[in-house]
Amino acid sequence: MLTVRDLKVHFPITKGVFFDRVVGAVRAVDGVDLTIPDGATLGLVGESGCGKSTVGKAILRLVPLTSGTVRFDDVELSALHGEALRTARRKVQMIFQDPYASLDPRQNVESILAEPIRTHALRKGAAIDTRVVELLDSVGLPRTAAGRYPHEFSGGQRQRIGIARALAAEPSLIIADEPVSALDVSIQAQVVNLLADLQEQLDLTYLFISHDLAIVRHIADDVAVMYLGGIVETTSAELLYTRPLHPYTLALLSAVPIPDPIVEDTRRRTVLEGDLPSPANPPSGCRFHTRCVYVRDRCVTERPELREVEPGHMAACHFAEEIAVSISPRPAVDQRP
Amino acid sequence: MRLSRKATLVMTPDPGSTGAGDDAADVVRPNSLGREGLRRIKRNPLAVVGGSVILFFILVALFAPLLAPFNPRDISWFDQIRPTRIPGPSTAHWFGLDAAGRDELSRIIYGARASLVIGVLSLLIGAFIGAMIGLLAGAFGGWVDSLVMRITDIMLSVPGLLLALSIAAVIGQSQTSIIVAVAVPNIPLFARLLRGSMLGERQKDYVASAESVGVRRRSLVMRHVFPNSLAPMLVQASLALSTAIIDASALSFLGLGSADPGVAEWGRMLTDTTRYLRVAPHLAIFPGVAIMITALGFNLFGEAVREALDPKLRR
Structure with missing residues (x-):
């Protein structure tokens, strides 16, 4: 171990x-x-x-x-x-x-x-x-x-x-x-x-x-998602791909192409704006707040802890619960042949 | 199963074989990197010209007693020398006579020996000591590196010829003093070169992978980093040979060579003729041309070695 x-x-x-x-x-x-x-x-x-x-x-x-x-x-x-x-x-x-x-x-x-x-x-x-x-x-x-x-x-x-x-x-x-x-x-x-x-x-x-x-x-078996030097979400592979809780994971998953033209054309995409901030001068509060689509005032000042949002599912986001409610189960990501 | 270590000493990584698609095929292109370098040298016309000149020069030096028509110290023709007339080329003396009535051709042939010995020895000494210092700095890093590099900076800040002159002045007039004087300015050059390429190699993944496997530090440096850092040294050495020959001639021209006036050395032969330049220009031309051709040969060959080993110039 x-x-x-x-x-x-x-x-x-x-x-x-x-x-x-x-x-x-x-x-x-x-x-x-x-x-x-x-x-x-x-x-x-x-x-x-x-x-x-x-x-x-x-x-x-x-x-x-x-x-x-x-x-x-x-x-x-x-x-x-x-x-x-x-x-x-x-x-x-x-x-x-x-x-x-x-x-x-x-x-x-x-x-x-x-x-x-x-x-x-x-x-x-x-x-x-x-x-x-x-x-x-x-x-x-x-x-x-x-x-x-x-x-x-x-x-x-x-x-x-x-x-x-x-x-x-x-x-x-x-x-x-x-x-x-x-x-x-x-x-x-x-x-x-x-x-x-x-x-x-x-x-x-x-x-x-x-x-x-x-x-x-x-x-x-398990996946940990990293952003700017910290883990933002970690859970089993199954849960992460079907029920992501961190906005960064959402954005990453929406960038994975789906080999079905209808799904590919109609699905909602979260496109990340800008570049990864410099790790020499990381943003205050939540490291991801400069690029997050769900950003609120609290994110700028307070760094979220990696906490267990659901059983066996950790995420470092103040609003993970709200995201969990708002996002419907996502289509499965294709596996490479 | 094993290939010879020697044959692979001058290899550099070959970025050419990136055929990732042929994974199913067994093994591709069984030619060694060293052989590849050799093939490139052979194909380069400059290398062929340079190599021939060097080979000729080495053969002349080796077989001087057989090739020279006369003894270079023989002053039998002294009675032909007049203040206003020194005999030039003739059928008996192809390159004419020198001011002391010796056969110029024989002296040029024997002079090749002196130049070869001085050039090669001084380069070997300079490169060896330089490599030891560079290895020390490259292997340990930290304050050892800083200290060693500051010392080489000081050595580099003194102009080479000035440094060589001071060294020769301290040691005195002899062939050894020329060798040492030419060798010393080479030391910081080689030290910096090896240290730099070792620092570059250390950053590479294969060093990290050897470290992660648990290889001891000494074997990490000696088995992996050092052999992979040698290519630039080889290039510098082949280019520095021509400089060493010119510098050695310059120092003996300035009178720092052996005190024995009978010794045939190209630089010294030039000094002796300065007074007779109007009377006997051939005495300046022949040793001058000999120095020039030899230096050019080493220079061309050195360039070809550099091109063959430089991955950016691979075609």
Whole structure:
């Protein structure tokens, strides 16, 4: 079970020629709570720049935490340093967004896959080679791939090498940071289904970060929606897509195309005005009030807490109940083939 | 199963093979990135010209005793030298005689040795020390980085030739002093270059992925960041060779080379002729042209290496 409590990641903005002077901070992640039970998949969605990737990196401590705790099973990752952190990272692995940047161009596949095994001494001698072959099989790559270099593979194949590398460390939790958004649509389904199969076989827990609502619905049990460094709504995938309570989620869902021309033409759309505000200078009160269609005076001054509006359905909006009444059940969002 | 590490030392990521649609197909384009770079160099006419000049220069230097018609220190023809007449090219002496009555062609041929030794050694020393310093800064970052970079800034703020002259003045007149004097101004250049490209590489996802896998810091830097940061060093080194040869000639022209007047060195040969420029212009032309052609050869080749390794120029 992964538990994240009040996670904050602020990147300092510095000025000065000789000595850096901190003049502000980019609040990339500003108070995030997450819980993922063993074997479940949490989808983390939001537009680019909302801090969802930073949450993933912060869990693995790839970026420095400003405050908050990250606990996986019995280990408090956020309290570890040096060698203890290095060893603990084995249980939590990451799949990166860009398969062209996330593999060392100078290492062949065999040494990419053997590295996690060697560095954690999981196998020795010839058993390493056997394990590499096993990993290649499990992601559907030919055994001959072992001697080749990343540039010889296509995007989808590279992403599968990235998945195999994450599996090589024998983790229980995998953080998949937009694992398919750099791939062709035709390849996305293959990779997502591979992830789902692996989850079943290896009893993995996933944090699935994505901006693609359709794919998240396909793979996730629970979904958390992020906006400007904070979670605005979280519930089961089913509830979120059928009964969204936060105006931001409403807007996101209305941007998902529906492959039915009549529904597509007649449905009501909520179009978001403007851009994501700067996380270095976030708006007062509710972070979303600058773009919200339901905005009222209270939103400008008071920041809404993430609270349980309905059983098993949390939202950070002062008027979630009113929205729940006013919005009829929405048409189902299509799943990608 | 393994490919040779050496063959892949100069690879850069190839953005060309983005064929995501061919996922079902087994494996595509089995050519290594290093071989790709080599192919690009071979196809570039500038590289072929530059490479031929360099090869010629190296062969001349290696086989100088076989190629030179006479001993470069032999002053047998001293009686032909007059204050107003130094014999120019003839069938016996293709490049003529010098002011001390030695065969100019033999001296040019032996001079290639001095230039090659000084150029290559000074570059290797400069690049090696520079790389060590850059590695230190790039690997540790923080205050180590700041300190090292401020020191290299100070070194860079002194003009190269001035720095070289002061160093030569301290060490004294010898071939070693030229080597050191040419090497030292190269140190900050290489240090900054490696540090910069290491900083760039560190930001890349594959470093984060290695870190998340739990790779130790030393192996993170030495296995991943450092080998991927070497391409700019290689380009700088091939371009800096021509500068090193010119600088070495300039320093020996200024009289900082070996104290032995018999040593054949192109820069020194130019100095010796300044007094006889009107009487014997061939004494200035031949060593000058030799320096120019060699430097040009290295420069052309360096440009070709840069083009071959620059992903933006890939066609």
